[in-house]
Amino acid sequence: MTADPAKKPCVLFVCVHNAGRSQMAAGFLTSLSRGAIEVRSAGPQPSHEVSPSVVEAMADVGIDISREVPKELTTGAVRDADVVITMGCGDECPVFPGKRYEDWELADPAGKGIESVRPIRDEIRTRVEALVTELLPARHADAQ
Template sequence: MTADPAKKPSVLFVCVHNAGRSQMAAAFLTSLSRGAIEVRSAGSQPAEAVNPAAVKAMAEVGIDMSAEVPKILTTEAVKESDVVITMGCGDECPYFPGKRYEDWVLEDPAGQGIDAVRPIRDEIHTRIEALVTELLPARHVDAQ
């Protein structure tokens, strides 16, 4: 089976609880790529719900994450992704040769208030803008 050159790039964001960082990253990438990138997020030990401070912080920038739920990390999700970005899950993410792996060191928003979550959100936004530019070089992130 040969790879389809027209296939959308796919990115998986992984953190332990899939309740804050990975959810914000997935929401930003979904929004900024306008559907041109397949986006997944998961956690090695998913929380019961998405962090309310993360939901509120994203709402402040016009992105609604209120319907999102933490998802369990599966080997299938890793296999199906071109880029796997981990955020503090250590060695719990399965490794497959040929995948691009990145580890983004970001403060964990768990248990923190909105004032502590905003800078984390903004750092994720900056990294996602760079990722979109890299994965979709013909597109402009700020193009309307």
């Protein structure tokens, strides 16, 4: 993944407003990687706050993202990431040669209640768990 095996991988999650999907993904990756992966999230049109139903859905599974603030996507953030995962931001994310990009097609939790957000949260968790297994295979093997 990275040229320097001692350097931890950096993952950037991007969704339009950085108030829902990318915040949940970052919360899961931060928790599940236990500091072994540098985690960032941002959006090309950041909202003024993380969606309250998203904060509540994550609290349901023991992850507190209540202090997170949506951040603006910068070219530097994309350049510094090893893996860039987009979630519905289309062409608004800059592309750099040699970067790994994935687009996760997920429903947008914006304006939805907690019951609608939970399935989105659970799908994100499944995808993040697979990402951790891929980026940290030794840790996964140790946990077996």
